[in-house]
Amino acid sequence: MKRPSARSTLGNGLQVVAVEAPGAPLAEIRLVVPYALTDPREAPVRERLAARLGTASTTRDRQAVADRTADLGAELSTVVTVEQLLLSVSVLSEGLPGALELLGDLLVRPAYREDELPSPVRRSVAGHVPAAGPRTVLRRAVLTHAFGPHPLAAEPAPAPPSPVTADELYALHRRAVVPAGSVLLVMTGAAPDHVLQLVTEHLGPWTGGPSGLVLPPFRRAEPTPGRLALQHPGAGQALLLTAGPAAPSTDPGHAALHLARLVLGGHSSSRLTRRLRERHALAYAVSADLRENAAGSWLEIECAGAPGTADRMAAEVGDVLRELADDGPTPRETERVRRYAAGFTRFALATRAEEASALAGFVARGLDVDWLPEYAEALGAVTHSQVAEAAAGFLQPARTLTATIDDTATIDDTATADDTATADDQEGTAR
Structure with a gap:
């Protein structure tokens, strides 16, 4: 409203x-x-x-x-x-x-x-950095290999001595x-x-700025695709994370991609959930999300499963992406996720406190204060063919970086990165 x-x-x-x-x-x-x-x-x-x-x-x-x-x-x-x-x-x-x-x-x-x-809370012995967990290691590696070195993927500095x-x-x-x-x-x-x-x-008397604490854009607007396999002894599980291309929320094609993303992995009946959880029992957590901030926008798939399943998860995720990109969703899938998205936008504004926080976020991202109601209307206007076109354009595995981390992984991460990765991409990669 x-x-x-x-x-x-x-x-x-x-x-x-x-x-x-x-x-x-x-x-x-x-x-x-x-x-x-x-x-x-x-x-x-x-x-x-x-x-x-x-x-x-x-x-x-x-x-x-x-x-x-x-x-x-x-x-x-x-x-x-x-x-x-x-x-x-x-x-x-x-x-x-x-x-x-x-x-x-x-x-x-x-x-x-x-x-x-x-x-002060001592996070570590002065001058040392506590070891990052497997999820953090994987995310830093994905962002660095996909977009190049960036503050979002930087390792923390040593704890101050005072x-x-x-x-x-x-x-x-x-x-x-x-x-x-x-x-x-x-x-x-x-x-x-x-x-x-x-x-x-x-x-009015408040002065200063502009602030320098603004995220710089990624070096690359679109992620470098490829396959990245990391090992993390003691991880206790297999993790998968992807970075694929996406349209920002200001792009006219964002609504169609949003619906394609929901078909892929945005709800309990999504293709990734049915394939990885229900059919093969490979993952106990599956999601697909559109990420966006001042650095850029990307499509992210995240899965977690038992140790030793990372390669199988990666293969199945690639197959689901390829099938959806090549054949598109069914008309029934499109209508199901359209109803889901419409309900979710209403839920996001269920209270005035939630609405105020959402509207402030829209304005801070350069969007109009009425962006969400207008976006809900845009979702309703998206055709099935437009969702299929978005899937074909953005969900191709060849355009996606797929990374995994596993207790039993033996492939060196620098050897499995896409051949097009540059030396700069390797800088700051979490290992």
């Missing part, structure tokens, strides 16, 4: 979207800040800042912030993803002005006092928690123009 909204960019560069939700007892505030880990050495400071942001300012200590939040009938939380920091506030509608004032105080006048910093200091947190806040490049979405019953006035009043 499309809602009345207003959009503006403040003088400090903050993009603001006010969405009207008549009769809503709560106002939902979502602040999306670019926060990618572009330098592995900054991980400890980045993690600590995210945990401390929103807990105190120079005018309010932790207790005062907690008391003010309670007085407003508000809840405040912070979530960090691979590329963003999401600060969420849910507050009683009449408390919206106070919540925006509090948010502005925390952003403009943050306090990272040494005596309030929690004791705890994070308040000075480091202030420095990162000034550089990263900035309005230019950030998005603020407010969903409330108040008129959008009034909300924009409140935001301008309370967040």
